[in-house]
Amino acid sequence: MRWVRSLVAVVLALAITCSGAGVARADPTRGLVDAGAAEAAARGTTAGIAVLDRATGRYTDNGAKAHQRFGSASLVKLFIADSVLRRASLGEIGLGQADRDALGRMLRSSDDAAASRLWSRFGGSGIVHDVIRRYGLHETRPPANPRYWGLTQVTAHDLVVFYAGMLSGAGGLPAHDRDLVVDQLRRATVHGTDGVHQWFGLRDGLPHERVLGIKQGWMCCFADGYTWRHTTGLVGEDARYVVVVLARDERSRGSAHTTTSSTRIVQRMFPAGLVPRVQGAIGTRWYRMGGHTSRLGLPVGEEIALPGGATSHFRGGAIYWSPGTGAHWVTGAIRRTWEATGAERGRLGYPTSDEITLRGGAGSRFQGGAIYWSPGTGAHWVTGAIRRTWEATGAERGRLGYPTSDEITLRGGAGSRFQGGAIYWSPDTGAHWVTGAIRRTWEATGAERGRLGYPTSDEITLRGGAGSRFQGGAIYWSPDTGAHWVTGAIRRTWEATGAERGRLGYPTSDPRPVAGGTRVDFEHGSLTETSSGRVVTSGTRTAGGTP
Numbered sequence: 001m002r003w004v005r006s007l008v009a010v011v012l013a014l015a016i017t018c019s020g021a022g023v024a025r026a027d028p029t030r031g032l033v034d035a036g037a038a039e040a041a042a043r044g045t046t047a048g049i050a051v052l053d054r055a056t057g058r059y060t061d062n063g064a065k066a067h068q069r070f071g072s073a074s075l076v077k078l079f080i081a082d083s084v085l086r087r088a089s090l091g092e093i094g095l096g097q098a099d100r101d102a103l104g105r106m107l108r109s110s111d112d113a114a115a116s117r118l119w120s121r122f123g124g125s126g127i128v129h130d131v132i133r134r135y136g137l138h139e140t141r142p143p144a145n146p147r148y149w150g151l152t153q154v155t156a157h158d159l160v161v162f163y164a165g166m167l168s169g170a171g172g173l174p175a176h177d178r179d180l181v182v183d184q185l186r187r188a189t190v191h192g193t194d195g196v197h198q199w200f201g202l203r204d205g206l207p208h209e210r211v212l213g214i215k216q217g218w219m220c221c222f223a224d225g226y227t228w229r230h231t232t233g234l235v236g237e238d239a240r241y242v243v244v245v246l247a248r249d250e251r252s253r254g255s256a257h258t259t260t261s262s263t264r265i266v267q268r269m270f271p272a273g274l275v276p277r278v279q280g281a282i283g284t285r286w287y288r289m290g291g292h293t294s295r296l297g298l299p300v301g302e303e304i305a306l307p308g309g310a311t312s313h314f315r316g317g318a319i320y321w322s323p324g325t326g327a328h329w330v331t332g333a334i335r336r337t338w339e340a341t342g343a344e345r346g347r348l349g350y351p352t353s354d355e356i357t358l359r360g361g362a363g364s365r366f367q368g369g370a371i372y373w374s375p376g377t378g379a380h381w382v383t384g385a386i387r388r389t390w391e392a393t394g395a396e397r398g399r400l401g402y403p404t405s406d407e408i409t410l411r412g413g414a415g416s417r418f419q420g421g422a423i424y425w426s427p428d429t430g431a432h433w434v435t436g437a438i439r440r441t442w443e444a445t446g447a448e449r450g451r452l453g454y455p456t457s458d459e460i461t462l463r464g465g466a467g468s469r470f471q472g473g474a475i476y477w478s479p480d481t482g483a484h485w486v487t488g489a490i491r492r493t494w495e496a497t498g499a500e501r502g503r504l505g506y507p508t509s510d511p512r513p514v515a516g517g518t519r520v521d522f523e524h525g526s527l528t529e530t531s532s533g534r535v536v537t538s539g540t541r542t543a544g545g546t547p
Helices: 002-025 030-043 063-067 073-089 097-108 112-121 125-135 156-168 175-186 255-269 280-289 332-340 384-392 436-444 488-496
Strands: 046-053 058-061 212-220 226-235 241-250 304-306 309-314 317-322 326-330 356-358 361-366 369-374 378-382 408-410 413-418 421-426 430-434 460-462 465-470 473-478 482-486 512-514 517-522 525-530 535-538
Touching: 030 046, 030 058, 030 255, 046 063, 046 156, 046 255, 058 063, 058 156, 063 156, 073 097, 073 112, 073 125, 073 156, 073 175, 073 212, 073 226, 097 112, 097 175, 125 156, 156 175, 156 226, 156 241, 175 212, 175 226, 212 255, 226 255, 241 255, 280 309, 280 317, 280 326, 317 332, 326 332, 332 361, 332 369, 332 378, 369 384, 378 384, 384 413, 384 421, 384 430, 421 436, 430 436, 436 465, 436 473, 436 482, 473 488, 482 488, 488 517, 488 525, 488 535
Parallel strands: none
Antiparallel strands: 046 058, 046 241, 212 226, 226 241, 304 309, 309 317, 317 326, 356 361, 361 369, 369 378, 408 413, 413 421, 421 430, 460 465, 465 473, 473 482, 512 517, 517 525, 525 535
8 A cells, every 4th residue: 555655645745836836826725725824813723724626736725834733633533434434345344334323423413422432443543543554644643542532633734635535535445435424524413412513614614615525623621721623624516625724722712712713714715605616717817817806806606617618707707718719807887788798699709808997997808899988988889890990080099989888770780879979880881980060960860860871981171171971962060160961963063163172162051942942051152953953053252252
């Protein structure tokens, strides 16, 4: 069995080495263990803390105290069960049903009488020596007085080694016996057979964990003058996490103080009431943000598989991942707007950026578009040709500013509103922006449903004013004339004279019916389209006022 001991030692050595090197890479449990150690120090409780993530192999502890020996109290019952079951599986001892029933009570209800009977019948201190040898528990010691199994000396580190080896089979315990032990730990009763509440620590500190197997230890009143309250166990349906907290206080402080310390250490480590489960690319992104200290905070559940990707939700937002986009976080109003579109299943797809801080707001990019937010506008999405046109104006820094609406489906096209204007799109015209007085005049004609139809150009800067073209005409504006629309034969005739640069200047009226036709007034004259389709010029004068 020497090779088994060596293997276990190597595995844990590698895990501890990875833990130390991983601090610079935002060790996922480093901050949690540090928080638990700080709570113990604040309460004046001596505590050894160790955590192993079996999925990643990452081990973290609170330094020297995790290697300090504590009286095991009832934790040694794990060793008794492991040694007795393994020897029975090898045919070295016989276990009757009464023995197996006693072993179950010993594990789930911490029955001392059952432990004492099994201890005395099947080897006493030899049980501890057996477990030390098979699991490579270099810091564990049998009790100085073999009559008192509870005085076995253990460390937080060695208990993690034991749990990991028991689960993997490295210590030689058969799988069916391992499953029996784990099942009993998951059925731990609220009170031990001695009446002590044994749901302190892990059970009370992790109320949101659906599957939790615990083995506790408590004792006092020996010559050493200490009170001991230990909480250990396996977290998750897959027993992914091994968590060990050993706690000791001077007996004068009272057992209630140490019991509370054990629970508060766990609560401080896992304030969400569950162990954070983030891994892979999502975990890497979260840890780089600062893990539980980041704006996302603690996770609120397991990673969720999605079509084409995955997500983890946190108190302050979520991280989404797909092979094509990588892992990116969304939060707040941007997240709510994105989810309203159908999230990753909607037209925007997966995020392709984290939230980006912008002047006066923020934005996030997605496979199919982007969402922008400011305090004054809220969060709205833009996509496709409308987004490209908006970004060409300078996006939120340009004259249009932040979007004030999501994209709106219109008859024959779509539009999006912005602080400084709007962009309209149709398949025939593409996307073009309108703003200010030109936009108001166009909307007064019925916008895209009116006689002018969709814009076919962005606003064009002209000498002394501006203009925009539409499917059914054009709108021209100057400070002196305001914005007016021209269409059909009158527009063609006016443009033939040089439009706003010609002798007529800018329009000063929209088309209006007059006797015998339709008329548009200009700065220096008028054009009237007769019922026969002829355009007549009247009142023409030069810029100086001479006819």
